[in-house]
Amino acid sequence: MPALYDNSVITEVPGPLSKAACKKLDKFFDSRAVHFVVDYDKSDGTYIVDIDGNRYLDVYSQIASIPVGYNNAALIAAAQSPDMISALVNRPALGNFPSSRWHDILQDGLLKVAPEGLNNVFTAQSGSEANELAYKAAFMLYRRKERDGGDWTSEEVSSCINNAKPGSPELAIMSFANSFHGRGFGSLSTTRSKAVHKLDIPSFNWPQAPFPALKYPLDKYTTENAAEEQRCLKEVERLITSWHCPVAGLVTEPIQSEGGDNHASPAFFQGLRDITKKHGIVMIVDEVQTGFGATGKFWGHAHWNLTSPPDIVTFSKKAQTAGYFFGDRMLVPDKAYRQFNTWIGDPARVIMSKAVINEILDKDLVKQTARVGDALYAELDGLAQKYPDLVMNLRGKGQGTYFAFDTKDAASLVYTMKTLGVNIGTCGSQTVRLRPMLIFDESHIPILISTLDKALASI
Ligand SMILES: O=C(O)CCC(=O)C(=O)O
Ligand SMILES: NCCCC(=O)O
Numbered sequence: 001m002p003a004l005y006d007n008s009v010i011t012e013v014p015g016p017l018s019k020a021a022c023k024k025l026d027k028f029f030d031s032r033a034v035h036f037v038v039d040y041d042k043s044d045g046t047y048i049v050d051i052d053g054n055r056y057l058d059v060y061s062q063i064a065s066i067p068v069g070y071n072n073a074a075l076i077a078a079a080q081s082p083d084m085i086s087a088l089v090n091r092p093a094l095g096n097f098p099s100s101r102w103h104d105i106l107q108d109g110l111l112k113v114a115p116e117g118l119n120n121v122f123t124a125q126s127g128s129e130a131n132e133l134a135y136k137a138a139f140m141l142y143r144r145k146e147r148d149g150g151d152w153t154s155e156e157v158s159s160c161i162n163n164a165k166p167g168s169p170e171l172a173i174m175s176f177a178n179s180f181h182g183r184g185f186g187s188l189s190t191t192r193s194k195a196v197h198k199l200d201i202p203s204f205n206w207p208q209a210p211f212p213a214l215k216y217p218l219d220k221y222t223t224e225n226a227a228e229e230q231r232c233l234k235e236v237e238r239l240i241t242s243w244h245c246p247v248a249g250l251v252t253e254p255i256q257s258e259g260g261d262n263h264a265s266p267a268f269f270q271g272l273r274d275i276t277k278k279h280g281i282v283m284i285v286d287e288v289q290t291g292f293g294a295t296g297k298f299w300g301h302a303h304w305n306l307t308s309p310p311d312i313v314t315f316s317k318k319a320q321t322a323g324y325f326f327g328d329r330m331l332v333p334d335k336a337y338r339q340f341n342t343w344i345g346d347p348a349r350v351i352m353s354k355a356v357i358n359e360i361l362d363k364d365l366v367k368q369t370a371r372v373g374d375a376l377y378a379e380l381d382g383l384a385q386k387y388p389d390l391v392m393n394l395r396g397k398g399q400g401t402y403f404a405f406d407t408k409d410a411a412s413l414v415y416t417m418k419t420l421g422v423n424i425g426t427c428g429s430q431t432v433r434l435r436p437m438l439i440f441d442e443s444h445i446p447i448l449i450s451t452l453d454k455a456l457a458s459i
């Protein structure tokens with residue numbers, strides 16, 4: 001009988017019960033991407049349990065989206081609170097009929113962790129939506145500045161209904177090769193990671209800049225990497241100045257995640273900030289995956305020490321809600337109902353986010369992630385030395401527990417890890433990524449490392 005917190009796999013993965021449940025589900029819900037079917041009642045902390053009774057150390061956290069553990073007591077208390085019950089049974093249309101509690105829910109939750117200089121928030125339902133709303137804010141700001149205090153013209157008003165100029169102007173959002181910003185129509189146009197996401201979907205003709213392809217280990221390739229970043233920055237500026245229409249916004253992840261865990265240096269991002277400032281472009285930092293403590297700072301972009309904050313920071317995943325922070329009130333559109341929808345997010349989710357935030361702050365989990373990350377990196381580096389052909393380009397040093405490495409066959413390594421009791425993820429083409437929860441601590445490191453060692457040795 002395993003101890004309560006041990007991982008143990010007692011069937012094939014997925015097990016027979018998972019397979020049967022998927023077959024049943026698949027009659028009306030596509031289950032082809034299901035990894036296994038979960039027993040959420042039995043899952044706890046950083047361990048996920050499937051319906052076959054297999055218990056995995058979870059260093060993938062769904063899709064990097066569980067912040068403080070399964071069945072976290074503080075979150076359960078928030079779920080049972082009068083605020084939550086009211087928000088669930090009387091779901092407010094927030095733009096029209098917010099409750100008197102909405103102000104405090106925001107102030108005591110999301111606003112407590114607002115990125116420096118960005119003290120306004122617009123809430124949303126998903127990361128894709130948050131990014132699209134940020135793009136819309138950038139476009140409306142661009143046109144507002146062009147109008148210079150003037151009102152909409154009658155020509156603009158009539159032409160926009162026909163999706164025609166000047167009311168529907170040609171404006172662009174720049175994104176980077178290998179980026180992932182979501183799957184909505186606007187956000188998908190900025191996603192550049194994989195054809196499977198984009199194929200068959202009409203898209204905007206927007207510019208794609210190269211993202212630095214850094215060489216590892218970083219300390220061996222400082223000159224080459226600096227040159228590579230300069231090359232990319234030059235290309236960003238060339239695209240901005242030569243694109244067929246104005247570039248109103250630029251979106252970047254602090255660490256390109258779904259696209260392969262690609263990093264760039266603070267100097268690169270400072271370069272982007274300088275270019276966006278110079279050309280009056282809204283800089284949008286997509287912190288959907290990096291935000292909420294995962295990188296050893298609350299926000300990934302806090303590692304950059306920018307001379308001025310980005311214009312917009314979007315969030316979702318571990319936040320348990322979604323939306324964007326901004327500083328400049330000019331990013332609030334010139335009229336009401338322009339940045340609007342029935343829900344504007346979901347107060348129930350924002351209440352849960354507040355509970356997550358308080359848990360992170362009370363338990364100092366960001367500091368913990370940074371500390372544990374340092375210890376974990378040393379162990380992963382040991383495996384990289386031991387298996388140089390299987391653990392390549394280890395990255396994420398100094399970025400909390402946000403680690404990844406390239407390998408020969410990521411899918412089969414990740415599958416083997418599952419059979420040995422560790423749930424871990426892939427990204428890019430042949431990359432294994434770790435996305436532990438913020439509660440992952442030193443006691444979990446030996447389980448993870450010994451399992452990885454065993455899986456690598458079996459290849
Ligand atoms: O895999 C990721 O990093 C992003 C996942 C996601 O948001 C998606 O696949 O739509
Ligand atoms: N980009 C979606 C990832 C989901 C998965 O790892 O299966």
